[in-house]
Amino acid sequence: MSLSAVHGTLSSLKSCQTDIGTGMDIVTDVALDLAETQGMTPDIQEMEAMILECAKLDREINLFVDVVQQVTSEATTQPPEAMFNLSATVKEQFEERAARLSDAELQNHQKVLAFRDSIKNSLNQANQESAEELDEDIAVTQSQVNFTCPLTQVEMVNPVKNKKCNHHYDEVAIVGLIKARHSQQKKCRCPVVGCGNTDVKESDLMADQILRRKIQSHKRQNNRT
Structure with missing residues (x-):
C-alpha cells in the first residue's frame, strides 16, 4: 500500500x-x-x-x-x-x-x-x-438587510448564524476569515460594526436554513420581475 x-x-x-x-x-x-x-x-x-x-x-x-x-x-x-x-x-x-x-x-x-x-x-x-398582521414593507426591508454578508457586502449564499452574537455571515467568507486570522495566530473579530464579539470560532457557527430559503425565494421573485 x-x-x-x-x-x-x-x-x-x-x-x-x-x-x-x-x-x-x-x-x-x-x-x-x-x-x-x-x-x-x-x-x-x-x-x-x-x-x-x-x-x-x-x-x-x-x-x-x-x-x-x-x-x-x-x-x-x-x-x-x-x-x-x-x-x-x-x-x-x-x-x-x-x-x-x-x-x-x-x-x-x-x-x-x-x-x-x-x-x-x-x-x-x-x-x-x-x-x-405583518407590515409588508418593513418585513421586506428587514429581510434584505439580513441577506447581505457583512464581509462580502453581497447577498449570502449559505448564511450561518453566530450563536454568541446572533450575527449572520456567508459561510465561505467567515470560515475563510477565521482560518486567515488563525494562520496569523490571531483571534477573529466579528465583522459586524459595533459588535463586541472578539473571538469568532467555527464551532460558534450554525447554518440558518430559514434565512437561506428566504434568500432563494427573494432571488426567484427578482428573476420573475
Whole structure:
C-alpha cells in the first residue's frame, strides 16, 4: 500500500462527506416545507432520525480520516516493512476509538442543531404570523438587510448564524476569515460594526436554513420581475 493511494482514498471520503452534508441540507429543506404547511408531523420526526444517522456517518468518517492520518504519519518514521501492517493498524485503532463514542454526542452535531433550530423557528414564525398582521414593507426591508454578508457586502449564499452574537455571515467568507486570522495566530473579530464579539470560532457557527430559503425565494421573485 502506497501513501499516495491512502491520500487518494481520504480525498474520496472527504468528497463523500460533502455529499452527506448536502443531503442533510436537502432533508432539512423538505422538513421545513412540511413544518410550514402542516406543522409538526411524524414525518418530520423521521427526518430528524435520518439527520442523526447522517451525523453518525459523518462522525465516523472524521474519525477514520483522523486515525489514518495519525497512523501514516507514524509509519513514515518506521522501517519500510511497517507499511504492510497499515491496514490492520488503522482497523484496530478505529474500532478502539469508535467503541468509546457516545450517540449522545451526535445531539451537538452542527447539522443536527441546525435542523432542530430551523424547525423550531419555522413553527414559531408560523404561530406569530397567524397571530398578527405583518407590515409588508418593513418585513421586506428587514429581510434584505439580513441577506447581505457583512464581509462580502453581497447577498449570502449559505448564511450561518453566530450563536454568541446572533450575527449572520456567508459561510465561505467567515470560515475563510477565521482560518486567515488563525494562520496569523490571531483571534477573529466579528465583522459586524459595533459588535463586541472578539473571538469568532467555527464551532460558534450554525447554518440558518430559514434565512437561506428566504434568500432563494427573494432571488426567484427578482428573476420573475
